Amino acid sequence: MDKPREEIRITNxxxxxxxxxxxMTAMDILIADGKILALEKSPKIYSDNVELIDGSRKYxxxxxxxxxxxxxxxxxxxxxxxxxxxxxxAHGVTTVRDAGGDLTPSIMKWREAVRSGEIAGPYIFxxxxxLDGPDPTWEGSIEINSPEEVAAAxxxxxxxxxxxxxxxxxxxxxxxxxxxxxxxxxxxxKVTGHMPMTVSIDEAIDAGLDGIDHLxxxxxxxxxxxxxxxxAVISGEMGFWGxxxxxxxxxxxxxxxxxxxxxxxxxxxxxxxxxxDDVLSYLHEEDHSxxxxxxxxxxxxxxxxxxxxxSALRRNEASIEFEEQMNLFFKDMVNDMYEAGVLLLAGxxxxxYNSFVYPGLSLxxxxxxxxxxxxxxxxxxxxxxxxxxxxxxxxxxxxxASSEADLILLNENPLDDVANTTSIFGVMQDGKYxxxxxxxxxxxxxxxx
Ligand SMILES: [Zn+2]
Numbered sequence: 001m002d003k004p005r006e007e008i009r010i011t012n013x014x015x016x017x018x019x020x021x022x023x024m025t026a027m028d029i030l031i032a033d034g035k036i037l038a039l040e041k042s043p044k045i046y047s048d049n050v051e052l053i054d055g056s057r058k059y060x061x062x063x064x065x066x067x068x069x070x071x072x073x074x075x076x077x078x079x080x081x082x083x084x085x086x087x088x089x090a091h092g093v094t095t096v097r098d099a100g101g102d103l104t105p106s107i108m109k110w111r112e113a114v115r116s117g118e119i120a121g122p123y124i125f126x127x128x129x130x131l132d133g134p135d136p137t138w139e140g141s142i143e144i145n146s147p148e149e150v151a152a153a154x155x156x157x158x159x160x161x162x163x164x165x166x167x168x169x170x171x172x173x174x175x176x177x178x179x180x181x182x183x184x185x186x187x188x189x190k191v192t193g194h195m196p197m198t199v200s201i202d203e204a205i206d207a208g209l210d211g212i213d214h215l216x217x218x219x220x221x222x223x224x225x226x227x228x229x230x231x232a233v234i235s236g237e238m239g240f241w242g243x244x245x246x247x248x249x250x251x252x253x254x255x256x257x258x259x260x261x262x263x264x265x266x267x268x269x270x271x272x273x274x275x276x277d278d279v280l281s282y283l284h285e286e287d288h289s290x291x292x293x294x295x296x297x298x299x300x301x302x303x304x305x306x307x308x309x310x311s312a313l314r315r316n317e318a319s320i321e322f323e324e325q326m327n328l329f330f331k332d333m334v335n336d337m338y339e340a341g342v343l344l345l346a347g348x349x350x351x352x353y354n355s356f357v358y359p360g361l362s363l364x365x366x367x368x369x370x371x372x373x374x375x376x377x378x379x380x381x382x383x384x385x386x387x388x389x390x391x392x393x394x395x396x397x398x399x400x401a402s403s404e405a406d407l408i409l410l411n412e413n414p415l416d417d418v419a420n421t422t423s424i425f426g427v428m429q430d431g432k433y434x435x436x437x438x439x440x441x442x443x444x445x446x447x448x449x
Contacts, residue, residue: 007050009029013055015399016415035402058410058426060410061414061421064095064363065096065346066095067096070100070352083298086442089360111123125164131166134171137168154189166193195217215273215277226250229250270343278365283355363384368380
């Protein structure tokens with residue numbers, strides 16, 4: 001086989017190995033056919049049939065992954081969702097994990113179109129529809145009423161080619177939930193998401209749970225009274241938020257430490273979704289109506305932001321205080337989980353209905369929230385593409401020859417401050433390079449009014 005011809009050479013760059021934080025200075029990155037051919041020390045002479053990108057004083061990291069977003073909102077929002085895709089790419093997010101919704105046929109088309117270069121957007125991993133219990137909260141979810149229905153539901157997900165399975169907890173029974181875990185494990189599919197408050201989290205982990213989205217459920221494993229609280233939810237004495245309060249009240253450090261160890265040992269990933277929590281906890285005092293980013297959000301999608309805004313503004317003093325307290329507590333939990341070796345994933349929860357969590361930008365905010373929680377800039381960065389690739393068992397850019405050429409050139413060093421991931425000079429996806437000018441043109445075109 002012929003060696004692929006070198007097409008692009010990023011010259012004289014600072015290449016960051018995000019596995020260990022090493023910075024390789026004065027490096028050239030050779031790219032062809034969408035793959036990285038090699039990394040070499042900058043030579044002085046270049047052949048003239050190669051496109052050169054001057055990487056001097058730039059820092060190169062792998063493209064960012066947002067591991068929890070939603071493409072959703074029904075047929076009337078298909079084009080609005082489609083128009084969000086370039087925003088991810090323009091912010092250096094080259095891969096997203098869609099965590100369930102009601103636009104699966106469109107998503108399947110879009111992800112092909114991204115692969116073929118027809119759409120400028122992130123690669124999409126998707127769960128397809130969520131699995132839920134009777135009377136599901138979200139449109140498009142698959143309703144499961146008994147454990148006997150689980151196999152057929154997972155069959156249907158497999159037949160549409162989902163990448164993993166996402167659970168939701170509107171009114172799902174514990175038996176159904178556990179049998180979803182068993183059914184996915186049998187088939188080698190990953191399962192993550194919400195979980196019913198009626199199930200013991202240890203039981204879910206022992207059944208083979210792969211990941212937990214949102215920290216409310218992690219709280220279950222840190223409580224000295226989980227069993228009692230589960231029973232109160234089963235009997236109907238307590239609802240979801242009542243259970244969260246009680247779990248938080250009964251937090252015990254030794255139990256939490258043991259539990260985090262268990263998560264790490266069982267390779268259970270946790271997606272804390274810290275940024276959305278930062279936004280929602282402070283909606284009563286933070287006015288977002290003048291947010292610059294709103295110009296990119298189509299009006300019909302922005303309209304969906306009202307639902308959470310209204311309910312946030314209805315909260316009383318006590319619940320505002322509780323949410324603020326929980327917000328701070330969650331950051332401590334994240335730091336403790338990191339110390340225990342839990343695989344943490346950066347997911348921002350951007351999508352319709354999730355007020356003022358802006359596609360693309362929100363991933364940077366999520367990384368900043370990890371840093372605020374106590375992770376170093378490197379550790380925060382690792383929660384995105386590195387841990388995402390580990391979780392999804394994907395090959396990604398860690399400077400191995402033949403890994404995909406998805407990378408970002410930054411003006412500032414992200415190892416000094418993870419917020420420097422916003423200082424984007426250029427983005428490369430699948431070997432296609434977008435200069436700052438190209439990215440600005442994408443953003444300009446995305447302005448809706
Ligand atoms: Zn979500």
